Amino acid sequence: MRSGGQESQNELSGTVHGPVVQAGSVYGGIHFGARPGSAGQTPWQLPPLIRVIDRTHEVATLEQHRVRAARENRPVLAALSGLGGVGKTTVALSWLYTLRPRFPNGQLHADLGAQSPEGPADPAEVLARFLRALGIPAQQVPARLSERTALYRSLTAVRRLVVLLDDAATAAQVRPLLPAGGSVTVVTSRRRLPGLTVDGCCPVHLEPLDPEAAVELLADTLSDGRVSEQPEDAHALVELCAGLPLAVRVAGARLATRPGRRIGTMVRALSDEHRRLEVLAIEGDHDVLATLDVSYRALPGPAARLYRLLGLHPGREFSGSVAAALCGTDREAAECLDMLHDASLLAEAAGERHRFHDLVRLHAAAKADADEPPDARASAVRRIADHYLASATRAEEIIDPQHRTMARDYGPGPLVVAEVGPDPETALDWLEQELPNLMAVIHQAVGAGFPATCWQLVDALWPLFLRRKFYEECGTAHRAGLAAARELGDVAAECRMLTSGGIGELGSGNPGSALEMFERAARLFLAAGDGLGHARTLNYRGLALQRLGRSRQASDLFRRAADELPLHGDHRAGGLAALNRADLALEEGRAEEAVRQAGGARETLERAGDRYNAARAATCMGRAHLALGRIRPAEELLSTALAALRGLSGYEAARALGALATVSERRGRWRQARDRCREALDLYASAGRSRSPDAEAVRQRLETLEREESSQ
Structure with a gap:
C-alpha cells in the first residue's frame, strides 16, 4: 500500500529500522512493537568456568531451591554472600553452567559494581545492555527505567534464561533486573541482602575453605606436584x-611462576603478620589487600572505626559487649556490628559471638595503625582490657565472694561489664569461654603500659583455675602476674601471685616448686609485718609438705594454721586448715579423726558462705564414714556434696562419684556402681585429671566390676 500524500520518491527514501507499514488510508491507530521472543539473538554472557573446590553443599542447596521453585511455578532467585575473594562467583558459575541444557534461551551477566570506584551500576544502564543482548535495537530501548523493566519482563516471560548479577550493592539495585517467567537469577554480593529474601530469594553465605579443601585448591593452582611432595609446608x-580461596590462588600463582621455589619459602614470607597482606598480591591483578580495602572504604564512618578498633582486640573472637566498650553504647555497637556482618567483614561464632577471618583481622589492625592516632589506639586497648578485668571480677564475686579482696585499677571512662550469669556455674562457664581472650589480655597488658591489669586479671581468674583445673594456663598466667607485680614493686600483689600460683603448682604435680613459692611469700609477709598473710602460708606450706610425703610436718602446719587464722579474723581460712587436717587424717587411716575435723570445717565454711569448700568437707566426711563401714551417712553426705559440686568442679564431683560408686557396690547395686564409675572417669577426663591417682583407683574398680559381670 502507498500513502495518499504527494511526497516525492526522494522524500520517501531513507534507512528504516524496525517494522514498517506503508498505507494509503488508515483508520484507527498503528502500533509498533516487538513480538515477545521474536528477537533472534541468544546471549551467552557468563564468564569462563574455573574449577570449584569443596562447594558441593552450597551447590546442592541452590539446586534444591531451583527444583522447589520450579515445582511451585515461580522464578528462581538465589543470593551468594561472603567475604571478598571467598569464591562467590566461582560457585555461582559452577552451578549455572550445569543448567545450560535446561535454559536454552541464553545467559545474561552483569557486574553491578558495588565495589567500583565509580559507584554501583545504574539498573537502567544494565537493563539497556540486557535488552540489546536479547535482540532489541538500541533505538527501540525505552528511555525510562520503568519502561525498560516492563519490556525486559515481557521478553523474558516466555524465555528460559539464567542471569548472573555480580557484586550487587543493594536489593533495590537488583529488583529491576529480575526476569519474569521460569528463569534463574543468581546474585553475588559481599553484603547479605535480606531484602531479597522477601522476594523469595534463597540466601547462601560462603565461608572460607577447610584446610584439606584449601590444600586441594593450592594443588590445582600449582599443578606440578609440589603440594604432594611438600605436604607439611602446603598445610x-x-x-x-x-x-580464603583468593589468598590461596594468589600464593599458588606466585609459586607457579617460580617452579624451583619450595612452598616453605612462601610460608616464611607469609609468617610475618605485618607483611602478609602485601605478599598476597599479584601486581596489577589479584590482590587480597586491595579486595579488603574496597570493602573497608564502603563502610559508614562509625562502622569503619569500630572495624579498625576491633582489629586491636587480642583474641580470635569476642562478644558484643567488647564492641560496646569501644563504641560507648550498646545501641551504636549493635548497629555497627550489623553493618560489619552485612559487609561480610565479620563472621558469626557460637553463642551470638563474632569473629574475624584471620586475614581480615590483620587488615583491621593495619587500618587501626594507619587511621587512628597513637593515643586513640592506646585508649581502645585499655578499654578492651578494662572490660575483661571488670567482667572477670564480676564473675569472681559471684563464684567466690571471699576471694575478692584485692583492689582493681581501671583507666578513665565508663566500664562496660559483660553479662556473666546469675550463679557460680554460669559465671564459671563465662570465664572458661573467655579464657583465650583473658589470657591474651594478660600477655598484652604489661607491654601496653598497664601492668597492674596483668596481675589483677590473673587474680580474678583464680576461682576458674581452682575449680576447673586449668593448671597449664594457671602457671602461665601466674608467671606473667608475678613479673608484673615485681615490676610495680607491689609486695601484696607479689605475695598473692606466689600463694595462688603455688596452689596451681600443687595441682600440676610440682609440690617442690609450690613449697618454694609459699616460703618466699612467707618471708615477704614477715618482712612486711603481715601476720594474717604469714598465717595463711602455714596452710599452703602444709599442703606442699603433704604432697612431698612429709606428713608429720604438714600436720603440724595445718594445726598451727587452724589455731592462728581465726585469731587474725580469717575464720574461713581456719576452716580450710581444718579440712586439710581431715584429709591428711583420712589418708593416714585415722577415719574417726577425719570425721571430726571435716565436720568442724564444714560448719565453719558454711557459716562463711563458702559453698564449694563446704561441699568438699562433706565429701571428706562421707569418705571417712565409708572407711568406717557407715554406709547410710556416707551416702547422704556424698550425695549432698555431689549435688553442690556439679558444675563447680568436675574434679571434685568425680571424687564424690567415685566414693558413691563404692557405696553402690557395698549395697550390691552393681549396675549403679559401674555407671557411677564411668561418669566419674568422664568427669576426671573433662577436668584433665584422667591420670590422677584418684582416677586410676576408679578405673581399676570399674575393671574389677566389669570382670565380675562378665564371669556371671
Whole structure:
C-alpha cells in the first residue's frame, strides 16, 4: 500500500529500522512493537568456568531451591554472600553452567559494581545492555527505567534464561533486573541482602575453605606436584591464608611462576603478620589487600572505626559487649556490628559471638595503625582490657565472694561489664569461654603500659583455675602476674601471685616448686609485718609438705594454721586448715579423726558462705564414714556434696562419684556402681585429671566390676 500524500520518491527514501507499514488510508491507530521472543539473538554472557573446590553443599542447596521453585511455578532467585575473594562467583558459575541444557534461551551477566570506584551500576544502564543482548535495537530501548523493566519482563516471560548479577550493592539495585517467567537469577554480593529474601530469594553465605579443601585448591593452582611432595609446608601455607580461596590462588600463582621455589619459602614470607597482606598480591591483578580495602572504604564512618578498633582486640573472637566498650553504647555497637556482618567483614561464632577471618583481622589492625592516632589506639586497648578485668571480677564475686579482696585499677571512662550469669556455674562457664581472650589480655597488658591489669586479671581468674583445673594456663598466667607485680614493686600483689600460683603448682604435680613459692611469700609477709598473710602460708606450706610425703610436718602446719587464722579474723581460712587436717587424717587411716575435723570445717565454711569448700568437707566426711563401714551417712553426705559440686568442679564431683560408686557396690547395686564409675572417669577426663591417682583407683574398680559381670 502507498500513502495518499504527494511526497516525492526522494522524500520517501531513507534507512528504516524496525517494522514498517506503508498505507494509503488508515483508520484507527498503528502500533509498533516487538513480538515477545521474536528477537533472534541468544546471549551467552557468563564468564569462563574455573574449577570449584569443596562447594558441593552450597551447590546442592541452590539446586534444591531451583527444583522447589520450579515445582511451585515461580522464578528462581538465589543470593551468594561472603567475604571478598571467598569464591562467590566461582560457585555461582559452577552451578549455572550445569543448567545450560535446561535454559536454552541464553545467559545474561552483569557486574553491578558495588565495589567500583565509580559507584554501583545504574539498573537502567544494565537493563539497556540486557535488552540489546536479547535482540532489541538500541533505538527501540525505552528511555525510562520503568519502561525498560516492563519490556525486559515481557521478553523474558516466555524465555528460559539464567542471569548472573555480580557484586550487587543493594536489593533495590537488583529488583529491576529480575526476569519474569521460569528463569534463574543468581546474585553475588559481599553484603547479605535480606531484602531479597522477601522476594523469595534463597540466601547462601560462603565461608572460607577447610584446610584439606584449601590444600586441594593450592594443588590445582600449582599443578606440578609440589603440594604432594611438600605436604607439611602446603598445610602451613593454606593455614596462613586462612582458607580464603583468593589468598590461596594468589600464593599458588606466585609459586607457579617460580617452579624451583619450595612452598616453605612462601610460608616464611607469609609468617610475618605485618607483611602478609602485601605478599598476597599479584601486581596489577589479584590482590587480597586491595579486595579488603574496597570493602573497608564502603563502610559508614562509625562502622569503619569500630572495624579498625576491633582489629586491636587480642583474641580470635569476642562478644558484643567488647564492641560496646569501644563504641560507648550498646545501641551504636549493635548497629555497627550489623553493618560489619552485612559487609561480610565479620563472621558469626557460637553463642551470638563474632569473629574475624584471620586475614581480615590483620587488615583491621593495619587500618587501626594507619587511621587512628597513637593515643586513640592506646585508649581502645585499655578499654578492651578494662572490660575483661571488670567482667572477670564480676564473675569472681559471684563464684567466690571471699576471694575478692584485692583492689582493681581501671583507666578513665565508663566500664562496660559483660553479662556473666546469675550463679557460680554460669559465671564459671563465662570465664572458661573467655579464657583465650583473658589470657591474651594478660600477655598484652604489661607491654601496653598497664601492668597492674596483668596481675589483677590473673587474680580474678583464680576461682576458674581452682575449680576447673586449668593448671597449664594457671602457671602461665601466674608467671606473667608475678613479673608484673615485681615490676610495680607491689609486695601484696607479689605475695598473692606466689600463694595462688603455688596452689596451681600443687595441682600440676610440682609440690617442690609450690613449697618454694609459699616460703618466699612467707618471708615477704614477715618482712612486711603481715601476720594474717604469714598465717595463711602455714596452710599452703602444709599442703606442699603433704604432697612431698612429709606428713608429720604438714600436720603440724595445718594445726598451727587452724589455731592462728581465726585469731587474725580469717575464720574461713581456719576452716580450710581444718579440712586439710581431715584429709591428711583420712589418708593416714585415722577415719574417726577425719570425721571430726571435716565436720568442724564444714560448719565453719558454711557459716562463711563458702559453698564449694563446704561441699568438699562433706565429701571428706562421707569418705571417712565409708572407711568406717557407715554406709547410710556416707551416702547422704556424698550425695549432698555431689549435688553442690556439679558444675563447680568436675574434679571434685568425680571424687564424690567415685566414693558413691563404692557405696553402690557395698549395697550390691552393681549396675549403679559401674555407671557411677564411668561418669566419674568422664568427669576426671573433662577436668584433665584422667591420670590422677584418684582416677586410676576408679578405673581399676570399674575393671574389677566389669570382670565380675562378665564371669556371671
